[in-house]
Amino acid sequence: MDLGTIIWNTVALFLTLCIFSFLYKDNPFYKFAEHLVVGVSAGYFAIILYFNGFLPKVWEPVTQRGEWWYLLPTILGMMTWARFSKKWSWISRFAIAFYMGIAVGVAIPLEMQQRVIKQLHATMLPVHFTNIQGVWNLLIMLGVLCGLIYFFFSMGHKGVVGGAARLGIWILMIGFGAGFGLTVMGRISLLADRITEIHNWYLMVTKALWGF
């Protein structure tokens, strides 16, 4: 075990404890770690974007493969820099417009397919009382119907609609409760991992110092 590894791991341990100290209350250690991670991560992402984004998506296509059409988004990208000037900042709107147009256009058919039609298809199941699954299918369908009624905006929640919407929000709450309960396990695992890391540091240092 070389000294460098021990020092780096000790730094990591220190920062881990800095963040945990936040559980008690805000304090200088937390502030230090917070500002450090903000600076480091922004720098890290910028550099990674350069190596894994700019080089393969702009530089290499244009200079090595002669795919000149990649210059078009490059120019648009540079237009966002117009925001540095008060007078010219409106130019950046063209970039925003292209970006939004593409994002929105891709989303229209995909969202309709993935969220609406797929769920619709999955819910059209035989409903009957001959076996238990048929009954469950019926309940699922009724649940979906009530849930959808809750999301009606142009009708007040009164009368029959109100009753169905009320049932709808109950069903949504069951969904949320289940979601909450299911997530606890994963979060506990995360904490267990951090504690294991701290324990490993302890084992490493005791081994280095006293040889056991």
Next chain:
Amino acid sequence: MSPIFFYLSFWFDFNRINVLVILGLFFAFVFYFINQAKKGKSLFVRRISGLDAIEEAVGRATEMGKPILYISGIEDMDNLQTVASMIILGNVTEMVARYDVPLLVPICRPFVVPVAEEAVKQGYIKAGKPDAYDKNNIRYISDEQFAYTAGVNGIMLRERPAANLMFGSFFAESLIMAETGFSTGAIQVAGTANIHQLPFFVVACDYTIIGEELFATSAYLSKEPKLLGSLKGSDLAKFLIMIILILGALLETFGITEFSSWFFVR
């Protein structure tokens, strides 16, 4: 196969005709109601209490002389929840501009910065207070989820906003932010369409905007007739979906599967 059909199949994916038909119907509904709205027909919208709470939160911030924090989620502008969030940000700014409290907007993705700047600036202009716009309140923090969370936690604890408004696409950071916000005593209104995070907002925030309500928010807050019209179009689509569902299940029960399999997307 007829030659025309054969030729067409090069230019049109017939596997996806169901998507096209449903989209076409949906567009027709929305157009129809937008036109109705343009003609001046008044359109009713039910109450969404979480959205009424925004006004209350802004009012309280004014009384306390403390800022309002607006968090737009951690995804880029190609996520439609972020887009919706930016539109809501414009509406909220208009509300905030009427009072004299600062609006803080920490941001996670660089490309959201210019969009948020425009939205906030327009909000102030619309409220007739263009000078109140302060560019420095819209801050990029970090692309990294938890670095961003750490930064937002810092703002919550040190600038002590009276209200935290969280609209957009949130992931695991939702509960960290909401719990920190709760500990500072802020009123919290949150909305997201990420189903896996809704439970945490429901548990930790004062009001939660659920799923589709997020996309109805701008119509609700602005009361602009055209937007309300599209809301009505969506409702009609939902009604149609309910009928299709019932019909599909009934046919399926009697062993007729052609109807439901038409909705299968390859």
Next chain:
Amino acid sequence: MRRQLPIIIVFVSGAFMAIQYFIPHDAGVFFYEYGLDWIIVIGIFAMLLGIWSLFKVQLDKVVKRSPGWGYSVVALGGLFFMLIGGPLWGIEEGTPFMKVFWYIYTPIQATMFSLLAFYIASAAYRAFRARTVLATILLLTAMVIMLRLIPLGPISGPNQKLATWILMVPSMAANRAILIGIGLGIVATCLKIILGIERAYMGRD
């Protein structure tokens, strides 16, 4: 031109990308992938805006000696170490750039993430009170799901069955209803943006 052109651009590019979905032709696929590349490339250049915003806010604090300006020095230090260190040493494993990534950035972000174990407990303690019908439903469902992981002897069997039923029937129905609503909401929002009805995000002057 400042007002109308962006709206036209949104409409044309949006309609184009929506239509290509229905074209099985290779050209459709090419434009789809190229279109997504546009978004990525524009995003890359926008990074400069982000870095500048961060730099300016932190530098302001240092220059004005606002309270806690020392921490801003830390943030700026971290930022410039990475910005200069990346090109200087490269981004391969073992360089100082990656050491900072593994031993400074990773432990902080992993620990932030793990705070959720505490927050999920405190949120459950505070909010799961049987005050209203809705709160009671939320509380009971979460309890049934959490109890699966606790050995309860004879109760374990029925509880497990109940938990499975909740996940299979009402919870599934809830998720589907929300998903369908969201899908419609998103498509409606997209439509409004393409048609220029909703354009607050782009400025109006």
Next chain:
Amino acid sequence: MNFYERLMNLDRRWVYLVVGIAVIIPVLNPFRVPVYVTQEVKAIYDCVESLEPGDILFLAIDYDPQAMAEVHPMAKAIMRQCFAKDVKLIISALSQNGPGMAEQLISELSKEFGKKSGIDYCYLGYKPYFSIVILGMGQNFRIPFPTDYYGVPLDSLPMMRGVQNYDDVKVVIDISSGNITDYWIIYGNGRYNVKLAVGVTGVMTANYYPYLASGQIFGLMGGLKGASEYEVLSKQGDRAIKMMSIQTTAHIVIILFIVAGNIGYFMSRKKKIK
């Protein structure tokens, strides 16, 4: 403030402290907790147990290394159970980052049981476009995989002689952390009628119960809980069971806090009404 009001308004830091302790203790001293075994896991165990020596089981290791904590113990326990019973294995790894991890597991266990590649097991490895691979294997394993992971042609492997496609394997078990499972269900079971069971991560579990109900899969293991159940049944390994001790103590603590909060709430309200 009386006792009940205090019970209701505990400072959140007490909650943090107790949760911290409830996790630290079992992390440092993991112990075995009793695990309730569900029918959907037992069905998988019984099926593997019913295989005769020489039968072939197809194990699809379709998860990324990130999901290892949850699903790796499943793959491990099933593989050990098969090796112990002299059941032969065909193994694929259709997730992009998975093949190296699968290879490690195979070489570790084959050494332990003294099993040989090509005789006792055949590791096919990775090919992109999993939906096409799953369909292709329905025709013949040799279509997507002319050679195994180590580059040996399938025809020269003794155990693959006469083994063409899914018809020659008794059962397929897919362990996955992504949507590859859907394709095993749609293509593997739907098209080629393979007898299929799946093991998935905790968050995915709920989505697959309908397939269990409709009989498209005969068994389902979900997350760490499912893995620990399989370990209990097969008596092969106890990693997941020990990890469960952390979950159990933490869940007990959280539930106790919820109960305490509600007792405080109801008792203090009762007092006010009086």
